[in-house]
Amino acid sequence: MNEYDVVVIGAGPAGSSTAYFAARSGLKVLMVDQRNAIGEPVQCGEFIPSTKEMERIIPRVKNQKELFDIDDSLIKMRTNKIKFISPKDREYEMDFEGFTVDRRYFDKYLAKKATDAGAELMIGTKYLSLKDNVIKLDKGEVKAKVIVGADGFKSNVAKDAGMEVNHVLCPCMLGQVDGDFEPTVEMFFGTVAPGGYAWVIPKEGGANVGLGIQKTGNVSLRNMLNDFLKMRKLGKIHDLSAGFVPISGPIPQTVKGNVMIVGDAAGQVMATNGGGIPISMICGRIAGNVISEYFKNKVPLTKYEEEWRANVGTELENALDTKRMADKAFKRNFTLELAMKLMGSKRMERAINCKPIFKK
Numbered sequence: 341m342n343e344y345d346v347v348v349i350g351a352g353p354a355g356s357s358t359a360y361f362a363a364r365s366g367l368k369v370l371m372v373d374q375r376n377a378i379g380e381p382v383q384c385g386e387f388i389p390s391t392k393e394m395e396r397i398i399p400r401v402k403n404q405k406e407l408f409d410i411d412d413s414l415i416k417m418r419t420n421k422i423k424f425i426s427p428k429d430r431e432y433e434m435d436f437e438g439f440t441v442d443r444r445y446f447d448k449y450l451a452k453k454a455t456d457a458g459a460e461l462m463i464g465t466k467y468l469s470l471k472d473n474v475i476k477l478d479k480g481e482v483k484a485k486v487i488v489g490a491d492g493f494k495s496n497v498a499k500d501a502g503m504e505v506n507h508v509l510c511p512c513m514l515g516q517v518d519g520d521f522e523p524t525v526e527m528f529f530g531t532v533a534p535g536g537y538a539w540v541i542p543k544e545g546g547a548n549v550g551l552g553i554q555k556t557g558n559v560s561l562r563n564m565l566n567d568f569l570k571m572r573k574l575g576k577i578h579d580l581s582a583g584f585v586p587i588s589g590p591i592p593q594t595v596k597g598n599v600m601i602v603g604d605a606a607g608q609v610m611a612t613n614g615g616g617i618p619i620s621m622i623c624g625r626i627a628g629n630v631i632s633e634y635f636k637n638k639v640p641l642t643k644y645e646e647e648w649r650a651n652v653g654t655e656l657e658n659a660l661d662t663k664r665m666a667d668k669a670f671k672r673n674f675t676l677e678l679a680m681k682l683m684g685s686k687r688m689e690r691a692i693n694c695k696p697i698f699k700k
């Protein structure tokens with residue numbers, strides 16, 4: 341049986357970042373992903389705030405350039421505004437710099453960084469279960485001193501290690517449309533996407549268009565998306581896919597014994613807008629660095645839990661508070677329209693920046 345210092349389950353932004361920082365320090369790292377092609381299908385809006393915005397949103401995280409200053413060839417469009425559109429089509433605009441990526445290439449780039457640093461990658465390989473240090477994959481068993489669950493919103497690794505998993509998920513559907521779009525991210529609220537929002541995120545030669553909702557019962561996301569496309573005259577959609585965003589906030593425990601949980605698996609997502617790429621990369625870096633200190637200097641793995649909460653915990657909590665408040669207003673178009681009017685662009689900006697809407 342092959343033995344590793346670290347086995348990372350999942351080669352999304354969280355897993356690849358963890359694997360990169362662990363492998364960089366010379367550890368024997370294996371990364372496993374069930375997908376045959378990393379990053380495909382795209383189940384994401386593909387929007388990332390600029391490094392400058394990230395430094396403003398989460399100022400305690402040092403050297404963010406190391407994570408987010410990526411090669412220009414990976415950037416599909418730079419955007420400079422976010423617009424919120426109310427049920428009655430009232431627009432609230434704010435300056436906000438960001439860029440779109442194509443996750444098919446972005447995720448492969450992150451995985452390659454990890455393999456270039458020495459990590460092994462097994463694709464088309466499914467994690468099945470975990471017992472002590474032995475990980476059962478559909479292609480055999482491997483042994484690891486440290487196991488990282490970066491396996492997304494329904495983390496089987498967290499479950500198998502006896503940790504709590506995300507308990508509220510927001511179902512989404514999305515795809516790509518062709519055309520020319522202004523460099524503005526648009527978010528539409530109201531019955532168009534009950535309890536969530538619909539988005540148009542511009543990319544070179546087109547846009548990523550989708551919606552996420554909070555509604556139970558018999559609803560068809562496909563019909564809602566079709567209605568949205570028609571209403572906004574967005575034309576035909578292609579490369580349709582679906583996914584879930586965990587919106588219940590971070591799970592209470594992310595380290596247990598020699599198992600660590602990172603990224604969506606740990607609920608490390610901004611609950612207000614579903615943004616998780618940068619947070620999962622930040623937490624992946626912390627995880628990878630703590631793992632390397634664990635092997636070098638016997639630093640306990642629980643340092644990861646302490647560090648990521650100290651770095652991004654407040655902002656994730658603020659986002660969760662805002663979401664809870666918004667959920668009350670989201671119930672009807674009438675109350676939502678009113679709440680958006682009362683909030684105005686300034687408070688919406690605070691929400692996007694993960695600050696408390698009402699200053700403490």
Ligand SMILES: Cc1cc2nc3c(=O)[nH]c(=O)nc-3n(C[C@H](O)[C@H](O)[C@H](O)COP(=O)(O)OP(=O)(O)OC[C@H]3O[C@@H](n4cnc5c(N)ncnc54)[C@H](O)[C@@H]3O)c2cc1C
Pocket residue numbers: 349350351352353354355372373374375379383384385386387388465466467468490491492493496512513514550582583584585602603604605609614615616617618620
């Ligand atoms: C519709 C939608 C739109 C979004 N839009 C944005 C956005 O615009 N900006 C943003 O910042 N965030 C966005 N997000 C959130 C973002 O996609 C996630 O937060 C981010 O991908 C988290 O990275 P991760 O590595 O934790 O998980 P993932 O990217 O989900 O990666 C998990 C990996 O684990 C693998 N895996 C799972 N189970 C197993 C198994 N049993 N065995 C082997 N491998 C396994 C999967 O194949 C996958 O590759 C969006 C999410 C959705 C669903």
